[in-house]
Structures are given as C-alpha cells and as structure tokens.
Amino acid sequence: MNVTFYGAVREVTGSMHLITSGNDHILLDCGMFQGRRKESAEKNRTLPMAADSITNVILSHAHIDHSGRIPLLVRNGFAGRVICTRATQDACGYLLPDSAHIQESDANYLNYKTVRAVLSKLETRKGLTRTQKSKAADLKKRLKHEGHRLNTDKINELIQTHGLENVSPLYTMADADAALACFDGYPYRHSVTVGKGATCTFYEAGHILGSAVSIVRFQGNEGAKTICYTGDIGRFNKPILRNPASDFAPEHREVDLMIMESTYGDRLHEPVADMKPALKQILTETFERGGSVIIPAFAYGRTQSLLYILHELYDEGAVTPVPIYVDSPLATNITRVFGEHPEVYDRDTHEAFLQKGKNPFSFQQVRFVGSVEESMAVNRDERPHIVIAASGMCEAGRVLHHLRHKIHNPKNTILIVGFMAQHTLGRRILEMGTAYETAGRKGAAPVLRFLNKDYPLKARVKKIGGFSAHGDREEMTTFLENSGMNIKRIAVVHGEEQQSLAFADHLARAGRDVFVPRPFETVVV
Numbered sequence: 001m002n003v004t005f006y007g008a009v010r011e012v013t014g015s016m017h018l019i020t021s022g023n024d025h026i027l028l029d030c031g032m033f034q035g036r037r038k039e040s041a042e043k044n045r046t047l048p049m050a051a052d053s054i055t056n057v058i059l060s061h062a063h064i065d066h067s068g069r070i071p072l073l074v075r076n077g078f079a080g081r082v083i084c085t086r087a088t089q090d091a092c093g094y095l096l097p098d099s100a101h102i103q104e105s106d107a108n109y110l111n112y113k114t115v116r117a118v119l120s121k122l123e124t125r126k127g128l129t130r131t132q133k134s135k136a137a138d139l140k141k142r143l144k145h146e147g148h149r150l151n152t153d154k155i156n157e158l159i160q161t162h163g164l165e166n167v168s169p170l171y172t173m174a175d176a177d178a179a180l181a182c183f184d185g186y187p188y189r190h191s192v193t194v195g196k197g198a199t200c201t202f203y204e205a206g207h208i209l210g211s212a213v214s215i216v217r218f219q220g221n222e223g224a225k226t227i228c229y230t231g232d233i234g235r236f237n238k239p240i241l242r243n244p245a246s247d248f249a250p251e252h253r254e255v256d257l258m259i260m261e262s263t264y265g266d267r268l269h270e271p272v273a274d275m276k277p278a279l280k281q282i283l284t285e286t287f288e289r290g291g292s293v294i295i296p297a298f299a300y301g302r303t304q305s306l307l308y309i310l311h312e313l314y315d316e317g318a319v320t321p322v323p324i325y326v327d328s329p330l331a332t333n334i335t336r337v338f339g340e341h342p343e344v345y346d347r348d349t350h351e352a353f354l355q356k357g358k359n360p361f362s363f364q365q366v367r368f369v370g371s372v373e374e375s376m377a378v379n380r381d382e383r384p385h386i387v388i389a390a391s392g393m394c395e396a397g398r399v400l401h402h403l404r405h406k407i408h409n410p411k412n413t414i415l416i417v418g419f420m421a422q423h424t425l426g427r428r429i430l431e432m433g434t435a436y437e438t439a440g441r442k443g444a445a446p447v448l449r450f451l452n453k454d455y456p457l458k459a460r461v462k463k464i465g466g467f468s469a470h471g472d473r474e475e476m477t478t479f480l481e482n483s484g485m486n487i488k489r490i491a492v493v494h495g496e497e498q499q500s501l502a503f504a505d506h507l508a509r510a511g512r513d514v515f516v517p518r519p520f521e522t523v524v525v
Contacts, residue, residue, distance in 0.1 A: 024195035032068025052077035060231025061211035062091035087210025089185030100176040103169035203245035206234025208301035246482035262495030265503025275466035291411030298392035299331035394426040417467035433461025
C-alpha cells in the first residue's frame, strides 16, 4: 500500500493525499490552493491524477482548502462517492456553490477588464474615425447594465469578435451541484466501506462543525493496515464543539501511518480562557474612541465562535451593546447549519444556551446582512458597530469594502482572529499594522493597496490568537498523547515549511518516527 502527498505539503492549503491499495485509489481531501492569484490558479487547474481512477474521496471537513476542488474532480470524470460527516455534507451544500460563484464572478470580472482595456485603446487610437471611436465608447458603456452588473453576454461576444483571451472559471455552479450529488454523510464512530477490504471511521477533530479524524483501515491477506488522517485538529475547551477525540476503538489505536497537520507546529496560542476578556477589552477601547470594529472572519467556524462569545458578553452587560453586522450571505447560511446540528455541541453550550431555549448565534443586536445594498448602508454607518465579514484572509468578499471605508480612521480597529497565509492582504495588514503599533504609531502610516487603490493603514490592528480553530504545538501533542495510539510513523503536513519542520523536530525529540514529505513524494505503508 502506498501514500502519495499531493497538496498541503510544506504549505497550508490544497490538502490532497492519495492512498493506493490494490485496485483502489482513495483520496484524502481534494482541497483548493489559496494565496497568490496566478500561482494558485495554475495549481488548482491541474489535477495530479486521472479523476476517473479515484475510487472514493474521504473528506475531513468542509473548508475550501480541503474540499474546494471536488467539483473539478467530478467534472473530470470522478464517479465515486465523497464520504464525510453529516454536518460536513450540509456545510458543503453552501460552501461549494459559493466557491463556484466566486470562480464565475472572478472570471467574468477579468474578462470585463480585458474587453474594457481594448475598447479604451480604440477610443484614443490614431487613424480611427470619429464614428469608430464613438462606437468603442458606446460598447464600453454596454459592458455593464442595471447599474453595476456585468453584461456577460456582451463581454463574451466581444471577446470572441476581437479574438481575446477568455478566462474560464475553475468550475461552475452546475459543476458544484453535480459534485454535491456525490456526497454521503455519516455520523461519528460509524464504519463505512470505502474500498475493497477498506473502511473509514470518523472521530471528532474539534476543528470546525463536522470536522473529523479519519481512521482508514485496510484488511488484506497480510493482515490489517491502518492510516490515521487527522485533517485539521482543533483546540481544547473552546466553545461550541467537543474536544478532539481521545476514545478511539482498540482496533483503531494500532496506526501504521498518521498523516498529521502542523499549521501551528512551532507556536503557542493564547489560552482559550483569555479570548473573552481580550475581546471585551478591544471592544471597550474602540467604542470609547467612537470607532467600529472590523473582523475579517471565515464564514464557517470563526463567525459562529465570535457570535457565541459576543452573545455571552452582551448577556453579561460587559460591553456596550452596539449593532453587530454579519455581512456574509454564506456565513448566514452556515450559521443555519450550526443550528441544525446541536448533537455535536459540547456540554457547556447545551447548558448555557440550549437548555434555556436560546440560540447561541442569534440575539437582539445581531443583523444578518443579505443584499449588496444593505452592505453598502453598513459601510456608510458612522456610529460604533461591529462587522464580521468574509473573507477571513481579506483576499476577496465584502470585508474589502468595509476596510476601504474604515482603514484610514484611527478610531477604528481591525481585529485579526485567525490564521493569515503568506502573500494575503490579511497577512500584510497584520504585519504592517503590528509594526506601526510597535513603532509607537509615529511617522506616516503604512500604505496598503487593494481594490486598485492605495489606503493608509491608520486603523488600529489587534490580534486575538485564542480564536484559532487549529490546535497549537502543545495541543497537537496532547491529542497524540490522549489518543492512546501506538503510531509507527508520522507524516507531518498542512503547515508552512518552517512550521512543519519544527513540529517534526519536536515530535522526533519525543521519540517519534516522523518525517515531512515533499510534494508528490510517495511512501510505502
């Protein structure tokens, strides 16, 4: 039996690992690479294996860096099933169509810019008649209709007429719908057949709703072989979800290979208990300045954790109850998924909210923003408020427009509550904002460029590390120790190279047989 590491190897995104056993090819995750647009697009468009050769996909959880290329896999001929937990299946019902919409929108916008640039040149080209220039100007106006909406029919017509390069989406809404028809959701601790003599059993990973540690067990003529794929491991004692599992069945404790994440392999988070007081302090200081708090947050997991703690603070009267805007249609839908799966909540959530007839994620001050017009109205609101908006790394989405309106005002706070990958706007905001604060906010504010314009970063930048959905070095070590597993070998993945190597060294010093694979490396189990 072989395992090949295709994605999230010495980097964080694009999770994909292939188990080959006999005639079965079982894929662990099929995630999207995220980061620099051009580099990521090139990686995402090329599948490293024939899609129709894959028997089944085991999906650890719904985040796009783990699930985002499943529609591409299906479009290219995959005919198996996507095996996951029930909550993951429900969440992907929103996340994959949303991802497809982003792919389509990005492609349409890039095509619009291409056509507009050509028409702009025609308007000013020497040698053309006034009529020809007027026609180009008229066509440019017709690239949009109903105000801001792109006229894709006209854009595509002009691309064909002028022989321009046409940017196509990675996949479409129709592709996402076709992919969702392949999903089968199962409860935790329920063994599912995934190949000849192969089963998969899910255990709680504690990362996000529905996230799972996958135990893949192969029974052959030479005995059993077991692979444990951790997916992303969560923190201990965080609100809402149960802790990462420690009660593995005896037959699942003898592990030949563990494929283990290392996002924070060389870092320690702030204690979970400090999250609420830290959030309280930042909100209080900002509101006293008359400012607002902008929180870039992933729609799945981070938004709901924030709402949970804000609900507690508001119920306790600990902060001024300003309006809270959740400005993400996706986050609104995912919050609904959370509400539909109370069976996976921890005991504290049941006692604090459910047993009192309260919804942890909905209270008087929360407004779920739907339309673009509503979002624009929030942009113009000068009263103190809180905005939780996607995307979590500030690479796209409505958060960019909130930043555009708030980033230049020192009264406001940009609150970072999650991991920011290299080369993302979120990472630049965090690093440049932190450096400016460390320097005493003296001199000219750093300048950030996004949405084709430069903006001075005068808003305060704060970070609360405790909100991370990933366990830190010690929490991942605790997971290993609590599991009771006898692990022959560990492959460290899903971490920037420095983090993976440091975590591997940490485990090796504890006596573990561990290695950090390279992209496309194959090992024999």
